[in-house]
Structure formats: C-alpha cells, structure tokens
Amino acid sequence: MTELFWDSQDGGRMELKLFSGRGNLELSERIAKVVGCELGKLTIKNFADGEIFVKFEENIRGADVFVIQSTQPPADNLMELLLIIDAAKRASAQRITAVIPYYGYGRQDKKDEPRVPISAKLVADLLTTAGADRVLTLDLHADQIQGYFNVPLDHLLSTYVIVQHFKNNSILDLSNTVVVAPDVGGTRKARHVGRALGGLPIAIVDKWRPAPNMVEVMNVIGNVEGKEVLIVDDIIDTGGTIANAAKALKERGASRIYCWATHALLSGRAVERVEEAPLDRLYVSDSIPLRRTSYKIEVVSVAELLGEAIVRIHEGRSVSSLFV
Secondary structure: OOOOEEEOOOOOEEEEEEEEOOOOHHHHHHHHHHHOOOEOOEEEEEOOOOOEEEEEOOOOOOOEEEEEOOOOOOOHHHHHHHHHHHHHHHOOOOEEEEEEOOOOOOOOOOOOOOOOOOHHHHHHHHHHHHOOOEEEEEOOOOHHHHHHOOOOEEEEOOHHHHHHHHHHHOOOOHHHEEEEEOOHHHHHHHHHHHHHOOOOOEEEEEEEOOOOOOOEEEEEEOOOOOOEEEEEEEEEOOOHHHHHHHHHHHHOOOOEEEEEEEEEOOOOOHHHHHHHOOOOEEEEEOOOOOOOOOOOEEEEOOHHHHHHHHHHHHHOOOOHHHOO
C-alpha cells in the first residue's frame, strides 16, 4: 500500500485515506489503483428495517479523507454518503472530500414552475451540513449547481475521457465528423468536445418536452448529411432523447451515429430504445454501475480522471489542467 502524505501550512502531515460507499464499489476499486492505495476499512450494513449502519474500522484522526459514492437512485445511496461523512467528521478527520462521480437529484436545478423544489441545492446543503469540506464531481447536469456550495467544488468534465478514447481507437473519421448537442443546453459541451477533437463543427437538435421523460424533436440545426455524427450528452435515462435525436439525424442524412453519455441511468425501456434506434454505438462511463448491458453499449472508465484529481487535491496541486 502506497502511503500518500500532504504537508499542511501549519507543518502537519495528512495521510490520504480513501473510502467507498456501496453505490459503485467497482469504480472505487479502480480509482484506488490509480491513486496507488487500498480502500480503507469501512463497515456498512443495514438493520432489519433497512436503516443504514456505518462504522470506520480504522483510525482516521487528522487524515485527509476521500469518500467515493455516486448518488443515483435509490435515495439510500445519498443517505449512505451523508452518514459516512458525518462519521468521518465525528472521528476527527482533518479534511473530508466527497467524491461524487454522479451527482444525483441534480436535474431539478432551478424553480422553473410553481410548487417544485430545487433538489440540487437541497443536496448541496445536506452534504455541507453533514461535514463535507470539499466536493469532487463529474459532469453536473447544470453548471450553476457549483454555485450552490459554500465549500470548494471541483467539477471535472468527461471531455478528456471522450477525446482520448476516440483519438486512441480511431473510431471516427475526424475529417468528416460533426459533434451534436442533443438540446440547446448542451451546445457549450458539444463545442468544447469539437474543439478538443481538432476544431470539429457542431450541430444542435432542437427538442421539446411535453412532459417529464417525454421528448419530441422539432428540428436539427446544422449540416449532418453524409457526415459521421457524435452526440454528446451528460445523462441517458429513459433513452428517449438519444433515440429521437439519432432518428432525426439519420433522416437528415447522417452516415454513422455514435453517442457519448456520461451517466448511464438506463431506466425502463432505455436499452431497448438504444437497440431500436439507428445508433451505431453508445459509449457510457462507469460513474454508475450498469443495470443492463447491450451489444450497442460500451463502457469507458473515468477512474484515471478521478484518481488523478484526488491525488492533485491531496497534494495541493492544480486540478484545472484536467478541465480539457
């Protein structure tokens, strides 16, 4: 086990301690390998009624503690993270960083109609109240969620992972590729990916939601005829957005259609929709454990990105160079 220490301003030394909840243990183990340490000893179990019990089985007094936990449904994943943070605080950890590969409850990020919560803000308040001193997360649903925190937050983008994967595997003909935003809100991310892949043009799918989890494509802005297409999105939930976007792009002459969606919730008939859609391949990260898989779905790990960020935070080095 590699011991990583950081010299604090007061001359003390903090040992890096890495722990994981049960939300995505496989990713946590991959991150630990990148960091060069083992996951710490942490007991998590359920009482007969389902209530969660948490206990650190090793000394963390004065340590730099990183807790890895995605907060996808069920809500127990979020509750488990809060309990681990609270236990670490009461065990006198020097600093507690919540590493949240998927920030759940982030889709209600504003009050866009009467009598609804801003759940993304509520979760931010819960994390800081529990005792998180810092948050590290990946591909938030909306950038403004960063402003809901009064503690430092590092928002990593999966752009680095996307770019390296497509460049190293020669999947796309980059001389004939268009990066597509599946809605107007995704334009900035699509442009970011396009620039990182060598200045590729972008197109935008104009969609409308008549109700939650329902999507209608209205128009495609940009030229995709005869082009290879890469759709870039942050979440695939029911699969409706990507399936409808792929159909609209195919109808407008796209030759091959690929998609990158960072967080693969894959609820309901999502896998069937992906398989029925004119989509050549769907690439997703391992920020969430896959509920189901398919011959069209390929997982690309974000462990290296998150592990490198953890080491840099621990050592007090810049994380900004990871925001490719």
